[in-house]
Amino acid sequence: xxxxxxxxxxxxxxxxxxxxxxxxxxxxxxxxxxxxxxxxxxxxxxxxxxxxxxxxxxxxxxxxxxxxxxxxxxxxxxxxxxxxxxxxxxxxxxxxxxxxxxxxxxxxxxxxxxxxxxxxxxxxxxxxxxxxxxxxxxxxxxxxxxxxxxxxxxxxxxxxxxxxxxxxxxxxxxxxxxxxxxxxxxxxxxxxxxxxxxxxxxxxxxxxxxxxxxxxxxxxxxxxxxxxxxxxxxxxxxxxxxxxxxxxxxxxxxxxxxxxxxxxxxxxxxxxxxxxxxxxxxxxxxxxxxxxxxxxxxxxxxxxxxxxxxxxxxxxxxxxxxxxxxxxxxxxxxxxxxxxxxxxxxxxxxxxxxxxxx
Amino acid sequence: xxxxxxxxxxxxxxxxxxxxxxxxxxxxxxxxxxxxxxxxxxxxxxxxxxxxxxxxxxxxxxxxxxxxxxxxxxxxxxxxxxxxxxxxxxxxxxxxxxxxxxxxxxxxxxxxxxxxxxxxxxxxxxxxxxxxxxxxxxxxxxxxxxxxxxxxxxxxxxxxxxxxxxxxxxxxxxxxxxxxxxxxxxxxxxxxxxxxxxxxxxxxxxxxxxxxxxxxxxxxxxxxxxxxxxxxxxxxxxxxxxxxxxxxxxxxxxxxxxxxxxxxxxxxxxxxxxxxxxxxxxxxxxxxxxxxxxxxxxxxxxxxxxxxxxxxxxxxxxxxxxxxxxxxxxxxxxxxxxxxxxxxxxxxxxxxxxxxxxxxxxxxxxxxxxxxxxxxxxxxxxxxxxxxxxxxxxxxxxxxxxxxxxxxxxxxxxxxxxxxxxxxxxxxxxxxxxxxxxxxxxxxxxxxxxxxxxxxxxxxxxxxxx
Numbered sequence: 001x002x003x004x005x006x007x008x009x010x011x012x013x014x015x016x017x018x019x020x021x022x023x024x025x026x027x028x029x030x031x032x033x034x035x036x037x038x039x040x041x042x043x044x045x046x047x048x049x050x051x052x053x054x055x056x057x058x059x060x061x062x063x064x065x066x067x068x069x070x071x072x073x074x075x076x077x078x079x080x081x082x083x084x085x086x087x088x089x090x091x092x093x094x095x096x097x098x099x100x101x102x103x104x105x106x107x108x109x110x111x112x113x114x115x116x117x118x119x120x121x122x123x124x125x126x127x128x129x130x131x132x133x134x135x136x137x138x139x140x141x142x143x144x145x146x147x148x149x150x151x152x153x154x155x156x157x158x159x160x161x162x163x164x165x166x167x168x169x170x171x172x173x174x175x176x177x178x179x180x181x182x183x184x185x186x187x188x189x190x191x192x193x194x195x196x197x198x199x200x201x202x203x204x205x206x207x208x209x210x211x212x213x214x215x216x217x218x219x220x221x222x223x224x225x226x227x228x229x230x231x232x233x234x235x236x237x238x239x240x241x242x243x244x245x246x247x248x249x250x251x252x253x254x255x256x257x258x259x260x261x262x263x264x265x266x267x268x269x270x271x272x273x274x275x276x277x278x279x280x281x282x283x284x285x286x287x288x289x290x291x292x293x294x295x296x297x298x299x300x301x302x303x304x305x306x307x308x309x310x311x312x313x314x315x316x317x318x319x320x321x322x323x324x325x326x327x328x329x330x331x332x333x334x335x336x337x338x339x340x341x342x343x344x345x346x347x348x349x350x351x352x353x354x355x356x357x358x
Numbered sequence: 359x360x361x362x363x364x365x366x367x368x369x370x371x372x373x374x375x376x377x378x379x380x381x382x383x384x385x386x387x388x389x390x391x392x393x394x395x396x397x398x399x400x401x402x403x404x405x406x407x408x409x410x411x412x413x414x415x416x417x418x419x420x421x422x423x424x425x426x427x428x429x430x431x432x433x434x435x436x437x438x439x440x441x442x443x444x445x446x447x448x449x450x451x452x453x454x455x456x457x458x459x460x461x462x463x464x465x466x467x468x469x470x471x472x473x474x475x476x477x478x479x480x481x482x483x484x485x486x487x488x489x490x491x492x493x494x495x496x497x498x499x500x501x502x503x504x505x506x507x508x509x510x511x512x513x514x515x516x517x518x519x520x521x522x523x524x525x526x527x528x529x530x531x532x533x534x535x536x537x538x539x540x541x542x543x544x545x546x547x548x549x550x551x552x553x554x555x556x557x558x559x560x561x562x563x564x565x566x567x568x569x570x571x572x573x574x575x576x577x578x579x580x581x582x583x584x585x586x587x588x589x590x591x592x593x594x595x596x597x598x599x600x601x602x603x604x605x606x607x608x609x610x611x612x613x614x615x616x617x618x619x620x621x622x623x624x625x626x627x628x629x630x631x632x633x634x635x636x637x638x639x640x641x642x643x644x645x646x647x648x649x650x651x652x653x654x655x656x657x658x659x660x661x662x663x664x665x666x667x668x669x670x671x672x673x674x675x676x677x678x679x680x681x682x683x684x685x686x687x688x689x690x691x692x693x694x695x696x697x698x699x700x701x702x703x704x705x706x707x708x709x710x711x712x713x714x715x716x717x718x719x720x721x722x723x724x725x726x727x728x729x730x731x732x733x734x735x736x737x738x739x740x741x742x743x744x745x746x747x748x749x750x751x752x753x754x755x756x757x758x759x760x761x762x763x764x765x766x767x768x769x770x771x772x773x774x775x776x777x778x779x780x781x782x783x784x785x786x787x788x789x790x791x792x793x794x795x796x797x798x799x800x801x802x803x804x805x806x807x808x809x810x811x812x813x814x815x816x817x818x819x820x821x822x823x824x
Contacts, residue, residue, distance in 0.1 A: 194626065195694065197704045199711045255697075259690045263627060266683055267583070269790070270627050276786075277631025280761065282713040 021046065035268075051083050051221055052091060058208050060219050061176065063094035068174040070165055071099040071120060071128070073113025076180030078120055080222065084178065085124040098172055102164045103132035104157060105140020131168035133160055137313055148321035154253070155325060159308045163300060169216045177218040183226035184260060187271045190278040191256045199283055206278035215301065226264075226271050417444035419451075426663070433663050438699050440660075445667045452664050455655045456488045463640040464720050465650040466608065468496070471512035473553075473606040473647075475597055478517070478538060478673030480665040482612035485653055487670060489513055489610060490545040497548065514551040515542050516600050517675070518593050522558055522569050523576055526676050537673045555600045557592055560808040575806040578799060583628075583682035584791030591756050594645075595810050601647040609649045616658035616691070618651075619702040622709040623687045628787040633758035638709050639718040644757055648720055657702060659695075715759055716748050753785040754811050755792055760785060780804060 019027045019039035027037030031046075038046070055061060069084060071077045081099060088095050101117045114130065121128040134140050137160060145153050169177050186206060193202040204210055209219040263270045294300065295307035302308070308324060315323030415428045423444030426433065433440065439448055460466055466489075474489055476482045496510045517538055521531055535554055542552040558568030572592075579585045597609050618638050625634040636642070642649040653661065665672055680688045694701040749759035760783075777797060781789060794800050804812070 190626070191623075194622065194705060194708050195701065197708045199708055202708070255690075255694065259686070262686055263683065266686060270683070273629030273787075274627055276629040277626040277634070280629075280631035282632070282635070283711065 047225070048083060048087060048090075050225065052087050054208075054221050054224065055087070055093075058219075060209065060221060061093055061095055064096070065175040066096040066098070066173065068098050068100040068129075068165075068169045068172055068177050069126070070177060070179040071101045071117045072180075073101070073116035073120075074180075076182055076185075076222065078116065080178065080180040081120045081124050081126060084221075085126055097126050098174065099126045099128040100165065100168045100172065100174075100177075101128060101130045102161055102168065103130055103134075104161065105133050105142055107142055129168060129172055131164050131171070133164065136160070136164055136167060137309070139313075139316055144316065147316060147319075152321075152325045156312055159312060163307070163309045166216050166300070174216065177216050179218060179220055180222055181220040182222040183224050183271050183275060184257075184264075186220070186223055186278070187274040188253060188256045188260055190274050191260070192253060195256070202278065202281060203283040206275055224272060224275065417447050418442045419447040420444060423447070426667070430667065433666050438657075438659065440663060448660075449664055449667060452484070452656055452660060453488055453491070456485075456652050457492070459640055459652045459654060460492070460650075463650070465610075465641065465652055466492070466511055468508040468511055470608050471514065471606045472608040472610050472650075473514045473516050473597065473601045473604075474610045475612070476515045476517050476538065476542075477612070477677070478534070478675035479612075479677060480662045480670075480672050481614050481617070481653060481656075481658060483541070483665055483670050483672045484656075484661050485610055485612035486515060486541075486545065487668070488652070490550075493548065510548070512606075513548075514553065514604065514606055516553040516555055516597060518596050519554050519556040520589065520593075520676070522556065522572050523589065524676055524678060530676075534673055534675050537671070538675070541671055541673070551604070553600050553604070555596050557589075557596055560592060560595050560599055560810060571806055575803070578794055578803050578806065579792055580794070581682070581791040583684055584788075586678075586680065586682060586684055587756070587788075588792050592808075594649075594757075595808060597649075598645055598647055599810065606647060609645070609647050611649060611651050612653050612661075613651045614653045614656045614658045614661055615706050616695070616702050618654065618709075619705040620684070620687050620691050622705050623691065624684055627683060627687065628791070630758060630785065630787050632761045633753075633785065634709060635712040635714050636717070636759055638706065639714055641717075641719050643717040643720055644715075644752065654706075751783065753788055754783045755788040755807075756785060758785050758787075 017027060018037070019025050019042050020036045021038055021042040025039035025041065028040045029038060029043065030036065031038050031043070061067065067084070069077065069081050071081060084095075084097060087093065088097060099117060099121055101114065103114065117128060117130075120126065132140075141153065141157055144156050148156070165177060165179075189205045190202065193199075193205060206223075208221070208223050209217055211217050260271065292301060292303055295302040295305070295310055297306050297310040300307040300309065304311075306314075311324035315321055415424050417423050417425055419442075423429075423446060425443060426440040426445055426448055429445060439451065443451060466472055472489065474482070474486045476486055490513065493510060493513050496508070500506060500508065500510055515538075517535075519531075526534075538554075539552055542550055556565075556568075558565070558572040561568040561571055576585060576588065579588055600606075601609050621637055622634060625631070625637065636644065638654075640651055640654050642651075664670075679685065691702065691705075750762055751760045752758060753760055777800060780793070780800070784793065794803050
């Protein structure tokens with residue numbers, strides 16, 4: 001796991017007024033990881049260096065590759081666009097970088113974020129491709145929410161977005177997809193997978209590169225960084241936080257997010273500790289994992305007959321909004337295994353008391 | 359954060375809408391991926407989609423008595439098993455889970471002397487009660503049997519007295535101990551020994567010196583969570599010591615599903631993902647005296663209710679509310695459980711899918727003398743060949759298996775041989791939250807640790823085999 005570069009030889013100033021790295025400029029903020037005082041310039045330098053180390057140590061890219069940067073217009077992807085274009089030049093990665101943005105068709109929300117992405121295109125000189133749900137699936141999120149309400153819309157959007165990124169990337173003929181998921185996101189995902197019992201995802205979600213056996217591998221260079229809140233003001237990013245996503249108030253992820261925020265306040269390093277735990281989990285080989293195949297309808301990678309997006313679309317088009325939400329009996333063999341494992345309570349219910357021998 | 363949304367579906371109230379995330383859709387038992395719904399069994403006469411809500415108020419098992427929701431409305435908010443079972447079936451269900459855990463994991467054999475850890479709370483009270491009832495039944499069997507081959511296992515009770523760390527007035531303290539003695543006395547015949555074990559007894563038997571040493575040790579830990587966790591580790595050491603010195607062969611803990619769910623999250627959040635699987639098994643044979651968790655499959659809510667229904671006396675024995683990270687997680691899990699009553703079970707089940715260590719079962723004892731008879735009766739359900747090699751070393755503070763290579767903590771480099779030795783024998787979590795940072799305090803801290811911790815580390819390498 002990458003750790004931030006610390007200049008161990010810099011003398012610690014008394015009173016903590018000066019940056020502990022350069023000792024010249026006044027400290028502007030406190031690094032969450034080390035609680036050191038640091039000035040803005042040094043912070044950027046340290047941060048960029050850390051990302052460079054992550055890229056190099058994990059062999060994320062090869063020269064000449066076409067890389068699509070998943071750009072939502074939010075702070076994470078804006079910083080990602082900036083850092084990648086910067087490091088690409090500074091360290092000569094030789095990468096062909098693009099911005100890839102998804103238009104979910106949410107009035108008001110996406111319009112603002114698309115503006116930010118267009119600004120990024122100009123600021124960092126990265127060509128932009130926009131792919132919309134409407135052209136991919138025939139539905140905008142506004143239309144979907146109108147049909148199904150606010151309870152499971154995040155399921156739809158999440159599934160559709162993942163495919164949209166892949167399809168967009170395929171259109172652009174890119175070699176890899178890069179997303180701005182940071183440490184908080186990964187930690188949240190680990191937690192959610194524990195809470196939901198998704199052992200298959202739990203074993204994969206902490207890898208820095210996923211989907212290497214699929215069409216487009218994805219990497220998350222910010223996997224171990226959680227410093228974005230401090231960078232916001234410099235990047236003039238619009239007010240896009242989770243709470244402003246108008247359709248997401250009931251998303252289950254909100255629970256985990258609040259918890260992580262509280263946790264971070266008590267012990268900042270806990271976020272990275274969660275990721276470390278996720279990496280250290282050993283999953284039994286006897287646990288049944290879903291097999292990877294292809295969707296019969298559209299050819300996308302899928303562990304079931306139809307990929308999730310096709311199932312959901314079928315539901316929307318047939319006016320059955322619950323289709324594909326939750327567990328359906330008999331369809332997925334993985335579910336039956338979970339039923340068996342419910343601690344033998346069913347076995348007890350059918351046995352008469354007193355026949356259990358001691 | 360709002361949990362219950364406005365657009366809850368009314369009308370088709372097939373299930374408890376406070377807990378069901380997605381709302382049921384007709385006959386398709388489609389529930390949110392998050393929500394593990396137990397499928398209704400048609401043979402019980404419950405209409406499909408009946409879920410948690412029992413319209414006729416009768417126990418779904420015996421179909422004779424009324425459910426707890428009807429007979430004891432005060433204890434039955436939230437649904438769950440209380441809306442399904444009558445008081446009798448509810449209790450026998452819980453006892454059934456206990457007994458199943460005991461027999462399928464070979465927890466208690468007839469030649470054992472088990473020491474039940476008793477905190478006064480409902481979980482350990484019920485553990486004690488169930489163990490006692492099991493002992494009584496064994497005694498009855500013995501009296502009735504002709505060959506009289508199987509002796510009855512012995513039972514003792516231990517309360518760990520932490521008054522050195524959490525001072526209480528002597529009046530309160532004596533009152534509490536009295537109540538506990540009465541409880542233990544009521545669980546006879548056979549009579550059971552009751553030990554009040556002050557934490558400082560992990561040192562030598564010099565009472566005053568032990569107290570000071572303990573106070574200094576705990577005082578040296580600055581992190582609140584670390585302090586709490588250290589006390590938990592000391593508690594286990596105390597139990598081990600009293601068990602060892604008094605001829606007990608097993609330690610019984612009342613740890614329930616809810617506690618384990620919290621522990622899963624605590625361990626995850628403290629970077630202990632590697633060793634997590636060690637702490638959540640039915641049997642923990644790392645210790646000299648193996649530790650067993652027969653109530654592992656019971657929810658604390660259910661255990662609470664059972665104590666109330668049975669009018670079992672519990673004792674409010676200076677239980678400290680969890681603070682720091684443990685407290686945060688405790689509230690978080692409570693919140694989750696309120697939103698979805700299967701959450702705790704799901705968490706424990708997920709963690710149960712992690713590769714266990716080999717010490718998850720009682721090591722086979724090779725000698726004879728009636729063990730053959732007991733073996734005949736033991737049903738060994740879960741005994742797969744060990745899936746992993748025994749760990750080479752364990753953290754000397756929390757006894758968690760150490761990932762090799764260890765000692766490469768990302769904190770910083772230390773000079774001095776003793777320090778690097780210590781970092782090689784402790785897990786990164788204990789290094790961060792328990793061990794003092796500067797070298798002098800660290801040296802001092804190590805001297806304050808009980809011998810059982812420092813010698814166990816060496817013993818483990820040479821004698822432990824699975």
